[in-house]
Amino acid sequence: MEKSANSRTPNRPPTGERTPAVSLLIVIVAMGLLAGAAIHTSMPVFLAASAAIALWLLAFGARERIARTRHR
Secondary structure: OOOOOOOOOOOOOOOOOOOOOHHHHHHHHHHHHHHHHHOOOOHHHHHHHHHHHHHOOOOOOOHOOOOOOOOO
């Protein structure tokens, strides 16, 4: 028996897709784990790791921007 298009059942995402709330929860838990790990490291190690991550993000952003401008 098929349901009509005017059915009042809520639209649910297909199995395997995450809702925004679940994705947000995963991000918050991951941030908590990383913050907990950062607390237990020394300041020089934390600053070096932070600088390495910042440089990687800057390089990634620059590479993506260059790729976008080439395709236009």
